[in-house]
Amino acid sequence: MVPTSHYLVLSAALFTIGVIGVLTRRNIMIILMSIELMMNAVNINLIAFSDRLQQVTGQVFAIFVITVAAAEAAVGLGIVIAMFKNKETMNINEIDLMKW
């Protein structure tokens, strides 16, 4: 029996890796992938507590998180394609049209 805190440590580790990816990388595809990593970390937490409390609510919420992740990926990749048509780059430092 694995204690719940180990699942929380795993989830925290994955979330932190995702944060580092979002903050440090310049390639927009990898930033989107890091966001998926962070959503997975949240799902592990939800399901660990669902198992710990013997309630199915956590799993239902995890399904909603996956739904939002799918919607986010579809719209995010649509934006990437639209942006690439205009600027021919995947580098976020060159996408500064709205930067003051």
Add this chain to the structure above:
Amino acid sequence: MLETVLFYVFATIAVVSAIFVISRPNVVHSAMFLAATLLAVAGIFLTLHAEFLAGVQVIVYVGGILVLFVFVIMLIAVNRSQSERQFNRQWTLAIVTATILSVEFAYVIFKGQDSLVLPPKVVTPAIPVAGNSQLVGTALYTTYLLPFEIASILLLVAMVGAVVLAKKKTASED
């Protein structure tokens, strides 16, 4: 015992591939390591007795979202981006932020560890409990019916949005 071993194996795979996802210069390699992470997370769902979620994870994430990523990489991948600098100039600040975040996580988990001890084993009921999919389905279609419908509208809006964003401009719009 098997559960414990499987948890540590899957956890190691997940964390190591996640580190590779954010450190590889090649986007396609990152996508493949992301697939490894997602499959390992599906395995972790199995050790948590969430069989339905493990299936959804494999079908939706690996079969759907990741394939979408790979398609977009195929459409727009520029070889130029590989030879460029991969990390931001502000990476020191980012590392500081991540360190603060992990210290916070460590503090909270350490403080709350006592409240996470498992309760005494529940006596198994005489009637066999329903399967995981049945439990999730019942909750989804009774208690959480309204959020479920809202999620379906969200997916519809996202689909329309993605089509509008990615379509070619018609002559009348120019």
